[in-house]
Amino acid sequence: MPFTLRGDDVCQITQPSPIPNPYWVAFSASAAELIKLETGRDGLPIEASWLEVLAGNQLDAGQTKFSDPIATVYSGHQFGVWAGQLGDGRAILLGDINGLELQLKGAGRTQYSRMGDGRAVLRSSIREFLCSEAMHALGIPTSRALAVVGSKQAVRRETMETAAVCSRIAPSFIRIGHFEHFASLQNVVRLKELADLLISEFYPECSPGKDPYLNLFKEISTRNAKLVAQWQSVGFCHGVLNSDNISALGLTIDYGPFGFLDHFEIDHICNHSDHGGRYAYQRQPQVMHWNMACLASAMLPLLELEYSSEESQALLRSALEDFSVIYAREWQQLFRRKLGLQSQQDGDVALIERLLQAMHDSQVDFTSFFRGLGDLKKDSMPTEIMQRNDFIDRPNIEKWFADYLVRLQSETISDGARKALMNQINPKYILRNHLAQDAIEKAQQDDFSEIQKLQQILSQPFDEQEDFDHYSKPPPIDMQRVSVSCSS
Incomplete structure (x- = not known):
């Protein structure tokens, strides 16, 4: 679905910045099928120019032509504090292909990059690629990763690293932060356009009859309540559940300092920047509920088109209370099955x-x-x-x-x-941190075979796969306390 809202207050046309001498690091033929991208025996696109497109170096690949790629503006709460205007600081939406949005992460600066360079590094791009595809195989709603394209271009983080571009696919990348942005500006026209777009394309059941915006809120909240219950059931920690990282479609998006639990700690923190443990494992449901409260506040002006302010608040408050009920029911059902x-x-x-x-x-x-x-x-x-x-x-x-x-x-x-x-709900294989780290270290030496092997194993997480049994084992003692940085 193309992001059809336009205007300088919504998005900016943004050309990707080229990277020198791009090369394939990883590619998902499974994700390519979603956009009808034809691949050869080597698992890569038959049309060779897709490498340049997914590197951000050109906009045409064979019969596929992208025009006017954009970066969108949004706002949000980060670590519980209002951060004001944010936006796609290093994500550029190339456009719509077969009804899905294709986005490049790490393709250079946008108008919303603030002090950032708009780049992503090889390390984090590999992690996002592997985890997106692993989560899909686990049956958890997620954006998909199409490819990682690398370059020897230097990028400075804590140390000097090399650049990479991760291409990702989703029906839409609309976030709670988009609602918060227009609400913060008291721009009810844009709020309504955004809500109407979601209803027409993704929540048609909310359209008939009365209260479409209240029903939209309920549906978004329900999807995210069920999503976080699924995370808990497989021991997945997102790491940065800021409101601008929450999908309006109930998808897992923005893989940063995530981590799957190895040894079980209820208060496990996967992000070493999360000093207060706001996004610890056991707090994820509470934080997701808090983010839904942010959405309710942002959508309040839409309900006030039909009701008084007091009535609107009461309706949203009641709907918000359903989150905990839905989450608890889903969590209990999943763990019973486990x-x-x-x-x-x-x-x-x-x-x-x-x-x-x-x-x-x-x-x-x-x-x-x-x-x-x-x-x-x-x-x-x-x-x-x-x-x-x-x-x-x-x-x-x-x-x-x-x-x-x-x-x-x-x-x-x-x-x-x-x-x-x-065995259909309890996976044998997950993307453990030490496995991802091993693949990253080999890739940094231009050996991408471990990425391919992990991609293959994690695509069948519930199967025995006797030849890869050692990939199911807990990490060695010296790798049990790995935490991940926000920098990417």
């Missing part, structure tokens, strides 16, 4: 919470534990379960296993069928 529970019983939430607390106390590997839980038999003895050896408080976890086995025995499903279902 435990192999088909039915719903009153004690399930307490059982889940007891397990997570025990995992936190012993810092048990999140992914490996849930994957291994599928091997458990209903007639197992708690004192004979090997997984109990991962816990410090042995009597406590044995009591938990005893209660869990009783709960399993109340289900009619067989052990084999239960394991098959559990």
Whole structure:
């Protein structure tokens, strides 16, 4: 869907800045299919000029021609503080292709770059590419990554690094920050245009009858409530849940200092710049709820077109309260499935919470534990379960296993069928930080084979893949405390 809003107060036509001697670092044939981009046996575009397009060096590739690429303006709250005007500081929207937006991240300065250089580096581009595609394979709504194009052009961050451009695809990159921007300017005309665009293209169910803008808010909030529940279920930490990083379509976007949990810590912080732990793992649902409150505030003028200010506030407040209910319901359903529970019983939430607390106390590997839980038999003895050896408080976890086995025995499903279902929700493979780091270090030496291998493994995260079993293991001790910088 093309971003059809135009005007200097909405976006600026922005030409990408070329990079010298571009080369392929990574490419997703799966994402290419979405835009009907034909690839050859090598998995790369048959039309060779796509390398130059995705590097930001030209705008035409064969029959595909982009005109008037843009950067959009938005505002937002960063770490809970109003940051004022922001915008696409290093993202340039090339245009629409097969109904999807194609955007270049790292293709040079825009009018909203402020003090930045508009570039991305190889390190962060590889991480975004791998994680976007990994999240898609996990079934979690996300922008897609089409390619990473590298260059030996120097870019200064904490040290000197090399430039890269990550091309990404989404139905739309509209953010909560777009609403906040026009609300902050009291520009109700633009607010209405933005909301109407979303309704017509993505939320047609909100259009019939009364209250389209209230219904739009409810739908955006619902999608993001379900999204963050999915993050929690796979141990994904976004790292920077600023309101300008939240999609109006409920997609995971803006992969920066993200991280998947290895050993389980309820208060894990993946971003070393997050000194107060605002975006720690257990706070993600609360922060997403807070971001929906920012959206509600921004959309208030739209409701006031039909209702008084007091009525509008009451309606949005009531709708906002639904977020916690929807999130809790989704979270409980996901974790029941992770435990192999088909039915719903009153004690399930307490059982889940007891397990997570025990995992936190012993810092048990999140992914490996849930994957291994599928091997458990209903007639197992708690004192004979090997997984109990991962816990410090042995009597406590044995009591938990005893209660869990009783709960399993109340289900009619067989052990084999239960394991098959559990293996469809508990991945064996995730993008662990140490695996990404290994791929990055090799790529910095012009060896991109590890990126391709990880891309292949992570495209089938629920399969056994015996040849790659070691990629499912927890990180070595010296890599267990890796945190990631915001700089990219």
